[in-house]
Amino acid sequence: MADVAREAGVSQQTVSRVANGLSNVNEDTRVRVQAAMAKLGFRPNFAGRSLRSGQYNSVGLCLYDVREFGNLATVDGILSAAREHGYAITMIENVDDNLSLKDVSHKITELPVDGMIISMSLMASDFDSFKPQPGMGTVLLSMYEHPCCTTVESDQYGCSWTVVEYLKNAGHRNIRFVAGPSYSIDSNFRQKGWEDALVHFGLPVVQPLAGNWLADSGYEIGCKLSADTEMTAIYSANDQMALGIIAALQDRGIRVPEDVSVVGVDDSLEGYIPHCNLTTIRFDLLKRGRTAFEHALLGRKPGYTPEIVRIPGRLIVRDTVRNLH
Amino acid sequence: MADVAREAGVSQQTVSRVANGLSNVNEDTRVRVQAAMAKLGFRPNFAGRSLRSGQYNSVGLCLYDVREFGNLATVDGILSAAREHGYAITMIENVDDNLSLKDVSHKITELPVDGMIISMSLMASDFDSFKPQPGMGTVLLSMYEHPCCTTVESDQYGCSWTVVEYLKNAGHRNIRFVAGPSYSIDSNFRQKGWEDALVHFGLPVVQPLAGNWLADSGYEIGCKLSADTEMTAIYSANDQMALGIIAALQDRGIRVPEDVSVVGVDDSLEGYIPHCNLTTIRFDLLKRGRTAFEHALLGRKPGYTPEIVRIPGRLIVRDTVRNLH
DNA sequence: TTGTAGGCGTTATCAC
């Protein structure tokens, strides 16, 4: 900036005014300064600006696993909300299973950020006792509620109620659940929702089998389930396993949905397989990201009180459920 | 930092030494300072540090579309390389189709970054004339070569040679190609590679049909292709369309691979469908990201000369190709 | 309209 000032024969302050588009600059001077800027390839220095303003215009993001379903679209939502606010996203990887929320939060605090969004797929050891950095809007992507931080998550519990109620209304009474891995928080909440809904509607609860999210594990479970002559519907904790289950049933001569209905979660197969006809739950993951970002910004303000945001899923009705009435 | 100094009864300089773990500090003093730090919740200020050092320890990233296949795993690779170097990633969204490389590069330069990685899915209008910011390692994720910037990309051209040569060796002569959308650079390079390889091996070239990457468009194309009695193999520009093609052929009584062999690209179906048996090309997308990051760092150094990095794909042999010999 | 002074938080350098 000093160089530009010298080149244009003005003070640094005038250069600063031009750089920020302030109005109180003579038109001739402005042109001269802009010429000097262009000539020297001037770009305002981020550190100087931030040091002065105390702001970074960026929000930190730490995801436990970028590849996990849902995180991708969430990043998309965060980025788009950030762009609208003139913000960037500063991202770091968390590979350490044992890292506490405090550690992660400290790491992010050392980056140029005004707030942070943290997703920890496993339960952090210090989840409940964690205190966010003062003045830092801190948002957790989590189904667990937190005393001091806003938590945002797709409603992994409510989606099961939606499914069970839909199946019950279609006349189903024996509704099996196929779970994901036992360490998965999402799977656990989906299972709890299924169980609670069954109990609420007075339907029988049978201990669920668990897979590993992948289609092949769904196939294996489908083979086992095919022996069950009571069930009329299967609710799978994700779409991939649902696909495997359907294949296994069909290989055994059990028709879907004529003999058994199947419902998945995520709506992750569209475009991947031809004539995708799986009834499933779709979450608004863009909104998940956008909401998290908005709260990370709001959270800086003094009067802010943390919220619990659960973004509902929508049932996408396709052809894998039969109405028994 | 001044507060910590006062609390511990030492100078700021000593606090700085402790914060940076320098050795020339008395053990007693160190303990006292650390206690003060903990008490006041001291975190070093990013802006101050950067202003001093002229470094940010972050690399800028601008992807045209995070959701595009390959970008996700690439982000993963970039993040993991970044973490190993103690770097963060500063990300912005680019939604503007008409944005020039210069515009994007300027935007990123205003962020706290020491280098940048840019992916523009469409051809930038100023691609060839673009000059990177001096002192900024600038890496383009692109199949097009650039005079001044390192370009990194999965080898979208070579993968087709691999496929064609493999099919030729299995005795196939009539090998159709199914393209993606015409604006897709990846699809164009895959097609060019297929064509060049066919010509090289003296095999007949038939004008390819184009889909939209999705499985259903593959199904439609499969229906049309099923009329072709000459072909013994189909090479699809991605796996989803390949799946649609296979479904269409089978619906018409054409067996895969007994009657027609099918090969895809991306290896994107594993886990998504049960008993995935599609022969395909797998790219090392983590490496794509890691390499891009490494070069963005190296590119800052004065002696650095830009490189053209093409990361080869690997043929994943499964069951959808028949050996005609 | 333009210029000057000062300070944001950090650390390199030199003096003690």
Next chain:
DNA sequence: GTGATAACGCCTACAA
């Protein structure tokens, strides 16, 4: 081993 000083680039406040 520790402290004082200055400087990184920018912008607010004030003076001219």
